[in-house]
Amino acid sequence: xxxxxxxxxxxxxxxxxxxxxxxxxxxxxxxxxxxxxxxxxxxxxxxxxxxxxxxxxxxxxxxxxxxxxxxxxxxxxxxxxxxxxxxxxxxxxxxxxxxxxxxxxxxxxxxxxxxxxxxxxxxxxxxxxxxxxxxxxxxxxxxxxxxxxxxxxxxxxxxxxxxxxxxxxxxxxxxxxxxxxxxxxxxxxxxxxxxxxxxxxxxxxxxxxxxxxxxxxxxxxxxxxxxxxxxxxxxxxxxxxxxxxxxxxxxxxxxxxxxxxxxxxxxxxxxxxxxxxxxxxxxxxxxxxx
Numbered sequence: 593x594x595x596x597x598x599x600x601x602x603x604x605x606x607x608x609x610x611x612x613x614x615x616x617x618x619x620x621x622x623x624x625x626x627x628x629x630x631x632x633x634x635x636x637x638x639x640x641x642x643x644x645x646x647x648x649x650x651x652x653x654x655x656x657x658x659x660x661x662x663x664x665x666x667x668x669x670x671x672x673x674x675x676x677x678x679x680x681x682x683x684x685x686x687x688x689x690x691x692x693x694x695x696x697x698x699x700x701x702x703x704x705x706x707x708x709x710x711x712x713x714x715x716x717x718x719x720x721x722x723x724x725x726x727x728x729x730x731x732x733x734x735x736x737x738x739x740x741x742x743x744x745x746x747x748x749x750x751x752x753x754x755x756x757x758x759x760x761x762x763x764x765x766x767x768x769x770x771x772x773x774x775x776x777x778x779x780x781x782x783x784x785x786x787x788x789x790x791x792x793x794x795x796x797x798x799x800x801x802x803x804x805x806x807x808x809x810x811x812x813x814x815x816x817x818x819x820x821x822x823x824x825x826x827x828x829x830x831x832x833x834x835x836x837x838x839x840x841x842x843x844x845x846x847x848x849x850x851x852x853x854x855x856x857x858x859x860x861x862x863x864x865x866x867x868x869x870x871x872x873x874x875x876x877x878x879x880x881x882x
Contacts, residue, residue, distance in 0.1 A: 648880070652681065655795040663865070768795070822849065826851070
């Protein structure tokens, strides 16, 4: 879909032909576009914001998708935003193999080339932050500024144990309102139901082999040896109620990224940008504008 056609379809609130409106929760699925990479992998994405603004790529977490950014993007609408679906997630193709950070990073490179984006700011959450960090280390010339939300250099042992106790036993058809999914999407502060119910349902639709492929890859992942190759200014955001990537994980990130700016959100969890999108959005926008 061209930019002009997209603005016509989602024109409510669009300021001009240069402004692609941010879709509502109802509109999010129909706003997704598909990019076919040189590798043949297809990647879903939602384009929005000011097409004359600086490009910004958003990368979601494990079993999330581009909708993960729907609460935050209104705070970043002055930028040309591309919220991608990682392979196996959202509208992207879900091959049997492979789901390592290297695979996600390679897909991201292909996506940027297809979109003719030479350099971009990147914001990643959780798995997406790990992908973003590796990409910034591999392609420092393609990243202007980097924001890592709820990140870790490697999967903490306790979190890995919990995932291994649960994920291999998940049924092929996962109940979005079941005990596991409600625990997976627990937040210490309220999150809009219209968003989180859809996000949980879409996560539950993630194929079982993707759940397992990502888990198997994360179990042997440690991107810390690549940290010294990250040259771009970096902001690290973390909520101190994060039950997946806790304080020990953050201590390691601080050691391997000593030049980064590290900010803690007290009383907020792993998905703090869902819990307080306005506050997080203002901090990210200020950092990207420095």
